[in-house]
Amino acid sequence: MLMVVVSGLSAGACGPxxxxxxxxxxxxxxxKAISFYDDRQDVYAHPDAALVGLAINSTPTMMNVSGAxxxxxxxxxxxxxxxxxxxxxQRFYNDPTLGGCSGxxxxxxxxxxxxxxxxxxxxxxxxxxxxxxxxxxxVASMSSEDYFTCNEIVLNRRRESGASFxxxxxxxxxxxxxxPRFTPARVxxxxxxxxxxxxxxxxxxxxxxxxxxxxxxxxRSQYTGGLFKSDLDVLGGNSGSALYAQGGYTVAGVLFAG
Numbered sequence: 001m002l003m004v005v006v007s008g009l010s011a012g013a014c015g016p017x018x019x020x021x022x023x024x025x026x027x028x029x030x031x032k033a034i035s036f037y038d039d040r041q042d043v044y045a046h047p048d049a050a051l052v053g054l055a056i057n058s059t060p061t062m063m064n065v066s067g068a069x070x071x072x073x074x075x076x077x078x079x080x081x082x083x084x085x086x087x088x089x090q091r092f093y094n095d096p097t098l099g100g101c102s103g104x105x106x107x108x109x110x111x112x113x114x115x116x117x118x119x120x121x122x123x124x125x126x127x128x129x130x131x132x133x134x135x136x137x138x139v140a141s142m143s144s145e146d147y148f149t150c151n152e153i154v155l156n157r158r159r160e161s162g163a164s165f166x167x168x169x170x171x172x173x174x175x176x177x178x179x180p181r182f183t184p185a186r187v188x189x190x191x192x193x194x195x196x197x198x199x200x201x202x203x204x205x206x207x208x209x210x211x212x213x214x215x216x217x218x219x220r221s222q223y224t225g226g227l228f229k230s231d232l233d234v235l236g237g238n239s240g241s242a243l244y245a246q247g248g249y250t251v252a253g254v255l256f257a258g
Contacts, residue, residue, distance in 0.1 A: 010241055038091060039216035040206065040233050043132040046213045050249050051201055054104075054215060058185040059242070060111055060127040060148070060178075061205045062100040068147040069098055074139050080209050082119055095209035096139065099131060102204030102211075104242035104251060105184045108177040109151075113240030114185075115158035115168040122150035125172060129182055130194040132211040141212055145181060148174040167225075168256035187244060188250040200230045202255065204241030215246065226253075234258050 012192040043055045044162050063069070069077075074096050080086065081093035101117035109126055118125050129146040133139055157167040188194075201215035217232035230243065238255050 013114060017065060022033060024200055038233050039082060039214045040212040041214070042136075043211050043213060044134050044136075046215070048201075048213075048215055051203065051213050051215055051244070053183075054185055054242075054244070055132055055203050055211050055250065056130070057183040058105045059203050059211055060103050060105060060129045060182075061112070061131040062117060062240070063098050063126050063128050063131075063210065064100060064124050065098070065126055065128065065147075068142040068144055069131075071139075071141060074098065080207055084207065085194050092207075092209055092212075094134075094236035097208035099205035099210075099237050101239045102237065102241040102255075103127060103172070104203075104240075104254075105178055105182055106171070106187050106251065107184050108179045109153065109174045110184075111172045112242070112251070113170050114254055115156050115173060116256065117168045117240050118150075118153055118156060118170045119146075119158075120153055120156055122153060122172075127151040127172070127174060129178070131205065148176065148178060151175040169254050185244075186250045188245060188248075188252050193222055194228075194245055194252060196221070198252075199246040200232060200252070201239050201246055202230075202232045202238065203242045203244070204234070204238040204255070206233075206235035208237045210255075225228070228253060232258075 043052055047051050077098050080095045080097055083097050084151045086093055087136045101113055103111040103113035104167040124257045127148045130140045130142045152173040154171040154173050156170040196219055198219040200217040200219055203213050205211055217230045222228040241255040242251045243253040
């Protein structure tokens with residue numbers, strides 16, 4: 001089950017204060033355009049204990065590493081502000097950018113992600129749990145118990161491989177079971193569609209930074225073949241993120257575009 005997310009993030013270049021007039025004007029017309037409010041929150045700051053638990057216990061991040069990142073590696077990694085050329089003061093400016101794609105644990109040793117994040121056989125897809133902030137200045141310590149390598153690509157419906165546009169998902173088998181240390185998320189199943197307006201949430205690593213939760217989305221539209229759209233704040237790095245139907249906290253889809 002797949003989805004496209006329509007993001008509500010604004011973008012602009014650094015410059016003199018007067019250059020911001022247009023963005024302020026759009027902000028004032030929020031009801032007539034789109035929302036420019038960034039609803040992403042760090043794991044430690046989010047008020048929903050169930051979503052926090054899913055972030056900590058069910059959400060690995062793909063990284064190009066050879067072992068769990070040490071605190072020194074986290075501290076030495078390129079920060080988001082430098083990587084993206086952000087203005088000082090932008091949210092998450094000092095976050096490290098160790099992540100690649102996102103994923104979700106759906107069985108003892110299976111991770112669901114986007115098809116374009118992996119290939120038909122294992123490459124450098126290492127998966128690390130515990131990539132989140134415990135407070136405003138600290139990323140959680142990660143150990144060898146949190147680090148997994150790819151053992152097998154169980155399946156991959158990847159658009160570049162001839163699948164249709166609304167088929168972009170993959171299942172990766174890890175080199176060992178992640179349970180009981182980590183807990184698989186529950187996956188929605190059956191043919192009953194979610195209703196329009198269904199509250200939605202996303203958990204992932206936008207731009208490769210530590211996990212963020214956005215729980216302010218709703219289901220906007222649905223199409224044949226399992227494709228649906230929601231208004232959640234996502235960026236590159238969120239590919240493969242689980243989209244949760246709030247209420248039952250079940251995985252309703254996987255992010256592949258936005």
